[in-house]
Amino acid sequence: MAVQIENLGQLDRKVTLEFARADLAKAREARLVKLGKTMKMAGFRPGKVPKNLVEKQYGMQVDFELQFDKASELFYELAQIEKIALAGQPRLEPKSELEADTIVFDALFEVLPEVKIGDFSKAEVTKYLTEIADPEIDRAIDVLRKQQxxxxxxxxxxxxxxxxxxxxxxxxxxxxxxxxxxxxxxxxxxxxxxxxxxxxxxxxxxxxxxxxxxxxxxxxxxxxxxxxxxxxxxxxxxxxxxxxxxxxxxxxxxxLPTVDDAFALSMGVTEGGVAKMRAEVKENLDREVKRRITSLLKNEVMEKLNSLCELDVPKSLVASEQERLVESARQDLMQRGIPNAKDVPIPVEMFAEQATKRVRLGLILGDLVKQQNLAATADQIKAEIDEQAATYEDPKEVVRWFYSNPSRLKDIENLVLEDNVIKYFTSLAKVTDKAISFEELSKLN
Missing domain, CATH: 3.10.50.40 (Chitinase A; domain 3)
Structure with a gap:
């Protein structure tokens, strides 16, 4: 098997794989025997079709499948030995006939790029500061009154x-x-x-x-x-x-209902009356302020990361992300009850820019997390889950809900990881604090 990896430019690579067709003989025989046991043909009982007829029916198919399987196996062995950082699945192209004694495949693939991390100390970001006081609480309660x-x-x-x-x-x-x-x-x-x-x-x-x-x-x-x-x-x-x-x-x-203990009770505050209601409203507003400020800072940091770091973007990863975005858009159409949502044509091209940006950021974050050891720890994940669960009536049940599903747990892990990146970035960048009102904060995207 050849191990010379050809550089086709940027991230594209090629390697030629060779193996003897005779090496597949045993597996070929076993595959045909298995197919023969279930093959049906007029004039023969199931499983009793002669070997030569099984060969005639399935021989080429079995050769094709086994040769591709073998080429794939050899490629991944090579990738492991050579420590190739694959960006996606290889494209296997047969270069020999099915009946040739020596089977030859070209494996075309992309490798992950080198990420050139920029100088974060040159970056400037804004961190908004918002205090919740009586006027904001009064406005929030007024909204609750208007709902009744x-x-x-x-x-x-x-x-x-x-x-x-x-x-x-x-x-x-x-x-x-x-x-x-x-x-x-x-x-x-x-x-x-x-x-x-x-x-x-x-x-x-x-x-x-x-x-x-x-x-x-x-x-x-x-x-x-x-x-x-x-x-x-x-x-x-x-x-x-x-x-x-x-x-x-x-x-x-x-x-509009009067703001009194009866109104507080109608809002689900069973003890403490208006004072407790106001305290709970403040807690909710504080939580919303934290969420918005974190989101704004995260968006700005991600934009800065995207502009400060240099890398080539693997086409295969962008294509996969485009397909994922298309499927997400289709699921959204289905959930909104759009007729024939499954068959609505959604061109992948419309997601090219978004997919490229996502792949870039994913590669940058992955490299940064690895370099600076910013991966989410078990304690950080638990703290984030506990904080989110605290907003619900039965926090323990919510905690169990998160830990019972690997996908939900992964979402929390990614959230913590992003927080770690933001903290690292802002520890190096110039951060300007800017005080704004809750109303102003609410208008910012």
């Missing part, structure tokens, strides 16, 4: 009051209307509805529609022009001006 909003007709006295003396529709009110729209005096499809309900200020309707409704009382009507945007989803009316007439059927004011 309910409406009462304006002017009708009830347990929660009558909404005040002003009977006209105001921002935040729920209105029920009838409307009809016409273009050049003719009603159009989708331009008419009865008992249509929406909340003013939520942006569900076009601005002109909401502006016309504001200030109207139950029983009042109004006619107004409405210019549909050129990119409006209804192509028949896009870019045209319609005349709408609306009639308000009812105006309902919003009632």
């Amino acid at each position: 909003v309910h409406y009462h007709p304006r002017g009708e006295a009830g347990h929660h009051g009558d909404g005040g003396a002003n009977m006209a529709a105001q921002a935040g009110d729920q209105v029920v209307i009838d409307f009809v729209g016409k273009i050049d005096g003719v009603e159009f499809a989708g331009g008419k509805a009865e008992n249509f309900e929406y909340v003013l200020g939520e942006g569900r309707m076009l601005p002109e529609f909401e502006a016309a409704t504001l200030g109207l009382k139950a029983g009042e009507s109004k006619t107004f022009p409405l210019a549909f945007p050129a990119d409006y989803h209804g192509k028949d009316v896009a870019g045209k001006t319609a005349e709408f007439t609306i009639t308000v059927k009812s105006v309902n004011w919003p009632h």
